[in-house]
Amino acid sequence: MTTILDGKASAKAWRAETKTRVAQLATERQIVPTLAVVLVGEDPASQIYVRNKIKMAKQVGIKSINKTLPTTATQEEVLAIVAELNHDPEVDGILVQLPLPEQxxxxxxxxxxxxxxxxxxxxxxNLGKLWGGQPELVPATAAGIMRLLADYHIQVEGKNVLIIGRSLIVGRPLAGLFLAADATVTIAHSHTKNTLELARQADIVVAAIGQANFVTADFIKPGAVVIDVGTNRIDGHLVGDVEYATVSQKAGFITPVPGGVGPMTIAALLSQTTDLAEKR
Incomplete structure (x- = not known):
């Protein structure tokens, strides 16, 4: 029987924890955690992400500052905004929404x-601290995945982990977190020759390659944990990097798309903003 890793439920519980911490900060130290988001241009996906982050921040009591610049903004203008936020003692966390315009x-x-x-x-x-085995501030998707595994009491120590994808946003930082948790980690990417063989040996498979339905049931050994980070649109529907219908019949645990990793990313961001406010 496959267990679905419900990111919505885990994220809701995590946000409730964060809300309690935010309220404590306000009562005990008169501090309101503040997250500043820098958005350059009019990329529709980025606008949705930013709106969601600001909405969720408000729900837990975190103040948001939204700095929006046009697509034509110069590098100097963006750097000036970042410098201003760096020097603002009320701002705890700064997030520059990627991607940025090509100039x-x-x-x-x-x-x-x-x-x-x-x-x-x-x-x-921060990436150096992560790879040095002392993670502090880590990319939110990677942090969210580790929290989701912990919420379902999935042991990581000593497990063989295959991460398919090597981006700085997910693949590489996640590898660092798994190593810090004493897992054995392999990263596969577009130049890897034997991804299928590696996947069949893995206890935990993370698909973060940006290719719809790339991971099929052939990739998965029975009972493996499958984490799907992909968000791809096919005929107006959101699908992951994992062929959910077939893989879910074989895996022991699997994240759905949507409702798996996505909600955990924003919950991680809010939690880390609160961490920073507590250190203020």
């Missing part, structure tokens, strides 16, 4: 964010 150097902007306010965990200093 802006993404790396330079992420590097400009104060590492102590880097709630997305993309600054090289």
């Amino acid at each position: 802006i150097n993404e790396e330079a902007v992420l590097l400009a964010v104060d590492p102590k306010k880097d709630v997305d965990g993309f600054h090289p200093m």
